[in-house]
């Protein structure tokens with residue numbers, strides 16, 4: 594990946610002091626609820642192609658810390674972390690935690706030191722495995738933000754548990770389970786989806802939000818973007834609030 598050649602832009606909210614710009618219908622999938630049964634069967638597959646995985650690993654290599662604590666949320670049997678991050682986890686300098694929906698998948702993920710099953714649409718307060726609240730240096734979420742019906746509450750919860758200067762990296766591609774993606778995701782094009790994810794971050798208090806292309810998609814290869822934000826201030830520990838829509 595030569596990221597210098599690929600488009601990258603700052604995200605700018607259209608109405609930074611206005612209310613969260615999406616309606617309940619925008620955030621409701623065709624198949625509401627039942628997430629536990631939908632994800633009950635393990636899927637030992639990759640959801641993006643090999644080229645996207647290669648470029649995602651390179652991206653992670655350039656941004657993820659080698660010390661501290663990382664969370665992979667909406668995780669599965671694979672986190673796509675590069676060998677350097679896996680080595681730091683194996684050496685014990687880096688704690689890698691995972692939250693997902695399927696225990697057999699999470700138990701096979703070699704990167705994870707600890708993991709927990711949690712339906713974030715039922716309970717958006719992210720509970721780190723082992724009751725180890727907080728102190729995150731980075732979080733990742735791969736091709737899954739489109740399934741979260743309460744994304745702002747989830748991202749607020751993660752921000753509250755993130756150290757000052759820590760980042761969240763939301764990876765987006767073009768494939769999805771259509772019945773489970775939130776309504777607006779299926780109604781708009783790529784640029785609007787990326788701005789929507791930027792809006793999720795803005796309204797949950799993340800700042801320095803940027804949108805970067807990791808792979809330009811073609812008819813034969815998956816596109817890949819990251820929408821990332823930074824926690825610029827130590828949170829005062831505000832409880833998760835309802836988002837006004």
Ligand SMILES: C[S@@+](CC[C@H](N)C(=O)[O-])C[C@H]1O[C@@H](n2cnc3c(N)ncnc32)[C@H](O)[C@@H]1O
Pocket residue numbers: 628632638639640666667668669670671692693694695711712713714715734735736737740741
């Ligand atoms: C397309 S898979 C991606 C999995 C993984 N990130 C990867 O790259 O292989 C979508 C994932 O979203 C997560 N997910 C979907 N609905 C969820 C929910 N209600 N709560 C928590 N996680 C959810 C599940 O963990 C599921 O594995």
